Amino acid sequence: MFRSALPRRFSLPTFRRYTQATKMSLKYSQAISAKDAASLDKDLMEMGGWSLDQLMELAGLSVSQAVWKVHPLSAGKNVLVVCGPGNNGGDGLVAARHLAQYGYKPSVYYPKEGKNELYQVNPPPKDSSNIPPNLTSDHFKRLKIQLQNLSVPFITDFSTALKETHFLVDAIFGFSFGGPLRDPFGPIVSQIEAASVPVLSVDAPSSWDIQSGTPKEGPGAKFMPQALISLTAPKPCVKFYQGRHFIGGRFLSRDITDKYGLDLPPYPGIEQVLEVGVDAEGRL
Template identity: 55%
Template sequence: MALKTLSAKAAAALDRDLMSTGAFSIDQLMELAGLSVSQAVYRVHPVTQGSRVLVAVGPGNNGGDGLVAARHLRHYGFLPTVYYPKRSKNDLYQRLVKQLEDLDVPFVEDFPAALESTDHVVDAIFGFSFSGEVREPFPAVIQAMANTKVPVTSVDAPSSWNIEEGPPKSGTGSSFHPDVLVSLTAPKPLVKFFSGRHFIGGRFVTHAIAKKYDFDVPEYEGIDQVVEVGPEGHKL
């Protein structure tokens, strides 16, 4: 049985449903998404393997998930550093930044330099709503993530990938293959081009919503916010 996936259009509609009939606020969804990302990172890269985590944050919701993940990682004992070149003026993002500043989490301007002294990277630049060209300053950042030997965990989608068609055929991101992918709510069609460790996070989806959008809610264990799945969607 192939893994059921969610198109970009369906993912956007599902988010709207969660925030209308589902009664969730965007703050709640971002908090739960970032928490699940932090748990996946902890699972694949325990603090004992190196505490330095570099989080690359984009301008939208995917970046917000990264900011939340960085906060949780700090509480787990990691030493996160955040690269956030295009800061949102939205109050929600400004509060997430303030929360990190209060935990003495440093923000850096030079991504390639920061990459040289980290143990793990979280790619929270672009999510399921990404399309079109990768704009500055992100082409060099994505290329650096493609070239590094440091393990990379991508949030919902490897940045620059087409949600339906996977990595670009050429140019920025064509050689970017992260080690870990955390699919939020449900996997997107690009997972068929991904060959690393795959987690699903989204322990807030009701069975009614999953039925409406025709995907399966995995069985989360205990207090886990993520489930690792194999290529066919079976639980590992």
């Protein structure tokens, strides 16, 4: 889901695709923390008048646009969307709906569906006072119905689907993940890690610690997706990331941005995503 925007002192003055020769000196040591991102989500609902399902809709739209940019239809229409049980998984369900409308042939692997609980991530954060709840199970059911009405299949044979897909969206865990991975997600991440299929991760590569990046061992220790979309600002772990990087989301009001000292990048036209580069020193 949408979490935040870039710190104002690091605002993006113009839109461009950054090359090795021209990259902004935006250090990820200044990226928004998971705690502030969660607090901002809550403020968006309490101060900004947003509902959680609205934010999820905008997040999923951004994810789908990032897929369009990194994996055009000509590269293969089969897209496997792997969803976790929380809000990140909901983002994936929304993205799958948009992808179907774009002309892709998405399928969804949803091994542990969302429930009406506060935080299904593992382990739960010690202080959840500033953290908004997940959507209710009824909303997740509605998202499933929308996909079923578009003939988007929910698959159960993950290994076979992984071999047949042209692209994969990792929407398992986002900024609130604290690890370690619990079943069934450990084996799932291991299979994604070993596969040759290109991957777009949503907000953070699943299994990564939001501060320190890849786990030292076990599932995800060598997981480096080809693309990543940060919602809506990079998290600290992105300094360890190497690949195509996008920021998604353009909706914060002035009172919210003033409170957090944030500024939206200048998305051009009707774009919902903005590509920025990442160099070896962890700078945008």
